[in-house]
Amino acid sequence: MRTNAITFVLYIILITSVGVSPVFGQIQSSITVITDKSSYTEGELITITGEVSEIIGKEQVTIVVKSPKGNLVAIAQIQVGADKKFSTEITSGGALMKTDGTYTITVQYGTQNRSAEISFEFKGISKSIEEIVIIEDNSQIEEITSKVTDTTISVLNSDDLVKYEITNGKILNIIPDGDAKSLIIFIEALDDGTITLTVPRSVLDSTINGEDDDFFVLVDGEEVDFDEIVSLIDRTLTIEFPAGAEEIEIIGTFVIPEFGTIAAMILAVAIISIVAISAKSRLSIVPRY
DSSP states (O other): OHHHHHHHHHHHHHHHHHHHSOOTTOOOOSEEEEESOSEEOTTOEEEEEEEESSOOTTOEEEEEEEOTTSOEEEEEEEEOOTTSEEEEEEESOSSSOOSOEEEEEEEEETTTTEEEEEEEEEOOOOOOHHHHOOOTTOOOOOOOOOOBOSSEEEOTTOSSEEEEEESSEEEEEEEEETTTTEEEEEEEESSSEEEEEEEETTTEEOEETTEEOOOEEEETTEEOOEEEEEOSSEEEEEEEEOTTOOEEEEEOSEEOOOSHHHHHHHHHHHHHHHHHHHHHTTOOSSOOO
16 A cells, blocks of 8 residues: 555656646747848848737837947837738948947837847948048048037038027037938037927928827937927927936938038049049059050
8 A cells, every 4th residue: 555655646746747847849939030141341231020920900010229238229110011021121330330249139029028139240330431532632621510509500411400408518519310310419518417409300300101200319329218399390309418428319210311412522532532643653544555
């Protein structure tokens, strides 16, 4: 009898242990994501594609890209197709993707924390054309900056002014980033303060299907909350910043073209310089027979 009892107890223990053992390989991820390449250089398109196991109503996929330091680089929301697949593209480089290293893409879908991650390598930004142009007399092209008054800022390639008020700091410059669809405001923050910017829609806007959408605001690469007042012709944002802050970026869906005229001018100077140097060195463009 005792032997039978011991055998029965051991049998119960065995059955119980099998019942609670995890079964690896049966849990399938509800979302997958891949990139077309494992590494990119400045200006290349990063193609992000993926698939979900089931479509959840009209839920959109949220894609977040973060730098090696964990700062936000890009964010997008896209609709899942009838085939359960999604795809989007971002351009490598720009104001927020400067540092070389490993960047992380996180994809989220639905309200049940369904997510997937993938990473890629960025090889850093290359030298700008201003840095590689050789001018014979070694003169430099003067950097064109915005004109900042006590109440307004001019933005390159736009006749419309951005109105502003700032406490405990001053604005140094403002430039558009065509790739990121954003305005970058360079400031000198003497203490914790706030800045209120009235931005014409012709300069920067954020819309989806003709309806206003939220801006995305970063202070030194970190997402921050802000207050906004919207009108038909402009959008007014009030943003807080800490002491020592240097850069505020407002990301939308449209920004005026960036440096189109300047790029053409620099390219013309580069061509003239190369021709002049070639002539001086007695290099012939047409081969002699």
